[in-house]
Amino acid sequence: MIMWAMSDRTLPRSLRMIEGFGVHSYRLLDEAGNSTFVKFHWRPELGVQSTVWDEAMKLQAADNDFHRRDLFEAIAAGDFPAWKLCVQLFTEEEAESFPFDHLDPTKIIPEDLVPLQEIGRMVLDRWPDNFFQDTEQVAFCPANIPPGIDFSNDPLLQGRLFSYLDTQLIRLGGPNFHQIPVNAPRCPFANHQRDGHMQMANPGGRVNYEPSSLQDGTPRASQRAGFPSFAERADDAGKGRVRPASFADHYTQARQFFLSLEAPEQAHLASALVFELSKVETLAVRKRMVGNLRHVHEELARRVTDGLGLPALPPPPEVVVPAQDMPPAPEVRIIGRMQQTLQGRCIGILIDDGSDAATIKAVRKAAEKDGAQVRIVAPKVGGATLSDGSHLPADGQLAGTPSVLFDAVAIVLDPAAGKQLAKESAAVDFAAFAWAHLKAIAADAGAAPLLKAANVGKDAGVVEAAAVKDFIAAARTRQWAREPKLRTLA
Numbered sequence: 001m002i003m004w005a006m007s008d009r010t011l012p013r014s015l016r017m018i019e020g021f022g023v024h025s026y027r028l029l030d031e032a033g034n035s036t037f038v039k040f041h042w043r044p045e046l047g048v049q050s051t052v053w054d055e056a057m058k059l060q061a062a063d064n065d066f067h068r069r070d071l072f073e074a075i076a077a078g079d080f081p082a083w084k085l086c087v088q089l090f091t092e093e094e095a096e097s098f099p100f101d102h103l104d105p106t107k108i109i110p111e112d113l114v115p116l117q118e119i120g121r122m123v124l125d126r127w128p129d130n131f132f133q134d135t136e137q138v139a140f141c142p143a144n145i146p147p148g149i150d151f152s153n154d155p156l157l158q159g160r161l162f163s164y165l166d167t168q169l170i171r172l173g174g175p176n177f178h179q180i181p182v183n184a185p186r187c188p189f190a191n192h193q194r195d196g197h198m199q200m201a202n203p204g205g206r207v208n209y210e211p212s213s214l215q216d217g218t219p220r221a222s223q224r225a226g227f228p229s230f231a232e233r234a235d236d237a238g239k240g241r242v243r244p245a246s247f248a249d250h251y252t253q254a255r256q257f258f259l260s261l262e263a264p265e266q267a268h269l270a271s272a273l274v275f276e277l278s279k280v281e282t283l284a285v286r287k288r289m290v291g292n293l294r295h296v297h298e299e300l301a302r303r304v305t306d307g308l309g310l311p312a313l314p315p316p317p318e319v320v321v322p323a324q325d326m327p328p329a330p331e332v333r334i335i336g337r338m339q340q341t342l343q344g345r346c347i348g349i350l351i352d353d354g355s356d357a358a359t360i361k362a363v364r365k366a367a368e369k370d371g372a373q374v375r376i377v378a379p380k381v382g383g384a385t386l387s388d389g390s391h392l393p394a395d396g397q398l399a400g401t402p403s404v405l406f407d408a409v410a411i412v413l414d415p416a417a418g419k420q421l422a423k424e425s426a427a428v429d430f431a432a433f434a435w436a437h438l439k440a441i442a443a444d445a446g447a448a449p450l451l452k453a454a455n456v457g458k459d460a461g462v463v464e465a466a467a468v469k470d471f472i473a474a475a476r477t478r479q480w481a482r483e484p485k486l487r488t489l490a
Helices: 053-062 066-076 094-099 131-136 153-170 252-260 265-279 283-298 300-309 358-370 416-419 426-437 445-453 470-477 478-487
Strands: 026-029 035-044 082-090 117-123 149-151 346-350 374-380 408-411 439-445 462-464
Touching: 035 094, 053 066, 053 265, 053 426, 149 153, 252 283, 265 283, 265 300, 265 478, 283 300, 283 408, 346 358, 358 374, 358 470, 408 426, 408 445, 408 470, 416 445, 426 439, 426 445, 439 470, 462 470
Parallel strands: 346 374, 346 408, 408 439, 439 462
Antiparallel strands: 026 035, 026 149, 035 082, 082 117
8 A cells, every 4th residue: 555655656647647446355146046256446548647746836826726627617618537347256266266355445456367348338428416415425435346246255345344334324314314316326226215314205104124924015125136145165164353364465465666766656656655655754664664675676675765764774664574576567567558538638838929830830739630629828818919910818817827727738929928037937847847746848030038947958749830740749748867966866
């Protein structure tokens, strides 16, 4: 979990580009009662993408509602966020062959062992009409499952079956929270839950149990349509408050995760550990943490040791199960898993009076053709008068619309405007942060003074504004080769 939390996974570019997967194994049951283990996954159709750390901090300052606004604007534009629902299916016998215990919720099942199978799709095509009704009263509870799904013996899942129910009873005020419309099943259902706070179903009759001699026609549990459970054979082992011995391997998958990342992601993870541990006041705690990292990977521990300024590698603690080498799991990476398109991305074009109308039109047309949204930024929110005499309104004022809000930027300026904006800190920051955050930059000759003032260098991601195809290609990804020139990473 520490590897995941310190990785770029926790800096998503958008909620539309974030994966979700359950940590628990469930069971699927067929009509004959046969069981298959299952893990559920949501895969974003736009692919996964992250920001860099400094960018994430500046996004928080630029727009505290950035992720909500990003989701809202995508839905409003008809660019509906979508995820594929996938499953990993495996038998009891296959589970026994895994080099880890799949009931341990800190473990993932690598896709080279069990590939994902796509079974469905979720699309967000509207916002709630009333947030209180449709979100504030949502009661997530893993105990609420349809026939055909059953629980495994994952101990954390078993605890959640109780604790989540208690949470909703207290949070929503009573036992009938499943009757609130947002929580109510869409299919017909019946239970023997009677009366209580917020009872709205008006159950008739005298009894809330079955069978009953006091009333005819009371609901009866159906062996065919009711909830079935897997007929699992119980072993002879005693129950106890102990950690299963099969859960004792804490480092193998942490090692696999680190080694599966691309080099820039490894550097980000090590730097994040340095950043967070630098805030830990107690030196002994810092050393213990680095000692634990030695069980994950010696190189990672050394990089964090150097970043913290420790005089030597701290000793590793004793370990029950040493880390084993496993094949890489490419699915845990972010770099290389973006979609090679601008679909779902946003391009910012900085303009001012005299900006070349044809260049702006060409960049906008190409970006929108590739699926991007385009936003015009100008020193004044009213916009600017272009080279052909036309007036182009702005979507945002320069001072309040920094480049952190965009996936790539184009800077199209008249030479006089370029010289003037080179003296404007908001404009300098616009270009400097696009460069620092590894984004593609298209610029015409008039923007040269601004790029110079912002210390924007030259690489494959900085192109002439007229080279529209090159800009679109560069905008589809981050310029990872640029990063070592800009910041010291662990």
